[in-house]
Amino acid sequence: MDPRLQAHRAFLPDQTELARLEMQAAHIRTLQHGRTGEHLPNQSHSHFLGRGLDLEKVRAYSPGDDIRAMDWRVTARTGKPHVKIYREERQRVMVLLVQASGSMLFGSAVTTKLAQAARMAALLAFTVQRRRDRVSVLFSGDLGGVEIPPSSPREAMWRMLDFLSSGDNGSGQPMPWGQRLASMPAGRTVVMVSDFIGWDDDAWQGLRQAAARHRVSAVQVYDPRECAIPDMGLARMSGPEGGVPFLINTGHRRAREAYAACWEAHRQDLFRRLALARAPYWAVSTTDDPSVCVGQMAGLLAH
Numbered sequence: 001m002d003p004r005l006q007a008h009r010a011f012l013p014d015q016t017e018l019a020r021l022e023m024q025a026a027h028i029r030t031l032q033h034g035r036t037g038e039h040l041p042n043q044s045h046s047h048f049l050g051r052g053l054d055l056e057k058v059r060a061y062s063p064g065d066d067i068r069a070m071d072w073r074v075t076a077r078t079g080k081p082h083v084k085i086y087r088e089e090r091q092r093v094m095v096l097l098v099q100a101s102g103s104m105l106f107g108s109a110v111t112t113k114l115a116q117a118a119r120m121a122a123l124l125a126f127t128v129q130r131r132r133d134r135v136s137v138l139f140s141g142d143l144g145g146v147e148i149p150p151s152s153p154r155e156a157m158w159r160m161l162d163f164l165s166s167g168d169n170g171s172g173q174p175m176p177w178g179q180r181l182a183s184m185p186a187g188r189t190v191v192m193v194s195d196f197i198g199w200d201d202d203a204w205q206g207l208r209q210a211a212a213r214h215r216v217s218a219v220q221v222y223d224p225r226e227c228a229i230p231d232m233g234l235a236r237m238s239g240p241e242g243g244v245p246f247l248i249n250t251g252h253r254r255a256r257e258a259y260a261a262c263w264e265a266h267r268q269d270l271f272r273r274l275a276l277a278r279a280p281y282w283a284v285s286t287t288d289d290p291s292v293c294v295g296q297m298a299g300l301l302a303h
Contacts, residue, residue, distance in 0.1 A: 008105055009165050011115040018122060018157060024291045025126030055186070056085045092133045093150045095184070095214075096121045097177055098160075099194035101141030107286050108225040116286050117193045117221050118164060123294040124191055125153035139163065140177045147180065178206025186213050192279075193219045195226075196270050204273055211277040217297065218274050220283040228260045 061081035074082040104114035125135040134150035284293040
């Protein structure tokens with residue numbers, strides 16, 4: 001049992017709030033269906049879900065084949081063009097990767113970043129519920145690693161809250177999410193919900209590799225006090241992921257400006273790395289209504 005997760009329980013959504021989030025997701029679906037026009041019968045399109053395809057075979061190229069399906073390795077080896085043939089999964093799966101690390105336990109107002117990430121995950125899951133698609137959740141970070149296998153959105157969310165509220169850190173080790181995503185069928189929609197603090201080169205490489213195989217989006221969860229701090233005298237702070245504590249005199253204007261500049265540098269680096277991976281970006285603070293962010297994601301991903 002991780003004591004940090006146990007102390008975090010009070011900020012998590014309860015049964016009543018989970019039901020409210022499910023209702024909000026239904027409202028988002030209604031708005032999006034009206035916004036995107038007429039839907040043809042038997043269409044299995046979803047605003048959030050990718051193709052969810054399994055590789056069935058590789059065969060020689062025929063005129064009219066989609067060039068995006070070219071298997072360049074086989075083409076180079078044989079000297080003749082070949083394409084990949086996929087089989088669509090009967091049920092599509094959306095993967096929610098939630099960062100479960102010490103930095104996500106921070107919150108200066110009504111909630112913490114991890115609790116807000118849980119609300120985002122619930123809204124995203126419930127938004128695809130109408131298609132009877134499945135949701136998988138991966139938790140990774142210094143709080144432990146847990147994988148919730150593909151299941152109904154409602155079951156996945158209950159299991160997610162059970163993990164967060166129980167303080168059980170699963171394996172006790174960070175989830176090797178890069179390897180896990182690489183082993184999944186190509187074409188899934190992956191939404192990474194994180195503050196992206198403390199990510200090393202291996203994590204960014206994992207994101208790029210995932211983006212090459214799946215449809216990856218990123219949601220940055222942040223707290224307003226991470227962007228700027230008020231004049232509150234001498235304050236004790238910690239570095240990323242519970243680093244060595246230090247004192248900062250917030251009464252000095254230059255100290256506050258340097259603090260804000262560090263945040264802006266982090267944000268610009270995040271923009272650059274996500275752009276390289278061609279991963280769409282959204283942000284939600286601990287004081288925002290997460291349903292607004294999910295509504296924006298639905299509209300953009302529909303195109």
